[in-house]
Amino acid sequence: MSVTFELKGPVGWITLARPEAMNALSRDMVEGITAKLVEWQDNPQVRVVAVTGTGRAFSAGADLKTAGAPAQPGEKDFLDKIVDLFDTMRAFPRPVIAAVNGLALAGGLEAVMTCDFVIAAESARFGDAHSNFGVFPGGGGAAVLPRKIPVNIAKYLLFTGDSVSAQEMKQYGLVAEVVADAELIDRVQALGEKLAAKSPLVLTKMKRVADESADKPVADALRHEVLELRNHQRSYDIQEGLRAFVEKRKPEFKGY
Template sequence: MNESVSFEVRGQVGWITLTRPEARNALSREMVLAMTTQLRAWREDAGVRVVALTGTGPAFCAGADLKTAGSPAQPGEADFLDTLVVFFDLLRAFPKPVIAAVNGLAVAGGLETVLACDFVIAAQSARFGDAHSNFGVFPGGGGAAVLPRKVPHNVAKYLLFTGDSLPADEMKTHGLVSEVVADAELVARVQAIGEKLAKKSPLVLRRMKQVADEAPDKSVADALRHELLELRNHQRSYDIAEGLRAFAEKRAPEFKGY
């Protein structure tokens, strides 16, 4: 538990909530370390099948806390950039679905956090931007490297170069946001989606995520071979047998994730 970030499991959905609204939920080293520790615990926890990440107040996350980001590390200690890289890598490669529940402004490291999630549900008032250029700061969590893979190339360059932010509805048009909901409905809507995903086979979702994440860096033929390999492996699983039994017996399946 960290006073600037809270963790809660609701049903089978693990919620990470940034609770530093006075600083627009800017990320401190302690917050990043706390989230990294919790994600590692939930990665091994079969009771948590989905993770949702949101913020409190008018911002989802305004990025790294620039007042402390440049503070030198103690000898032998990872610096702030090191801790951010570990966090983003863990979030991107997390084996369970991760939903960004964007409640407000998401810029710089906040946008990079969003980019590391599987998909985005945004409040009507949410806005998205890179903003690094506004302060002469260079992105290090995917702003320049991943954003052009999520939205059209010219839109990514506009956000990177101008430092401006765009509203949720526009970012839905560009493909970054999956759904825009009323501000008051955001948490309930994401919880409902999380509960829906929690009923699926964890094994299917993990394997789908891996193939989908790696596909853009492969030829179509190589991506298809990867998919077929995962299907062959999946045919030996409990979950596919349970799903087919449930279909034949006209009941809801009870997946176990192996």
């Protein structure tokens, strides 16, 4: 399947392990990652998910050698499978971090954009690249990239097929941090453990409100936030957090 899964403490790691093909996504890889995410979303031990690659690429996108293979009647084709994967990644109820180790192109960039934020190695590069092969994006290249970075820069990447550095993508807002290549995994693991110590209930609610806010007027987004807070006031975690504050100790959140 060319992808590995490992639970390091509270952080579930998904590692694309097909370096000879620049971690191009095959049908088996896509199906396997989707199934693991579905499994992990029901596992309270997995507080954070991190996605990375091996070799010089995070992912060069879909495996074009097999992407066009027709599906059997009544079965989903490869595009359906990719859409399912990206929808599952976006909807994962807890934080998902992209640990971008190298080239993130085409579907690889689209996969990055499904994550909540991006930590990139200094050598990482980002590009859409679909136009280089006469392929139209189907996982968010044209639809989501202009929501993540300035529209004119998104169009530049879409039209030219060129790639830009991690530092440039940090300036444009897609990348949260750029770290030395050798420090990437340790940094993301430490960040994942930091997030795991917080209330998973709070992070889930924050993620939901933040994800939905862009498609709402400000007044509706604020109303959603207040409604979530009203509901959250009934939770164990907020009471535990307030008790810990008063007692000057570290809170022990339970996620309900």
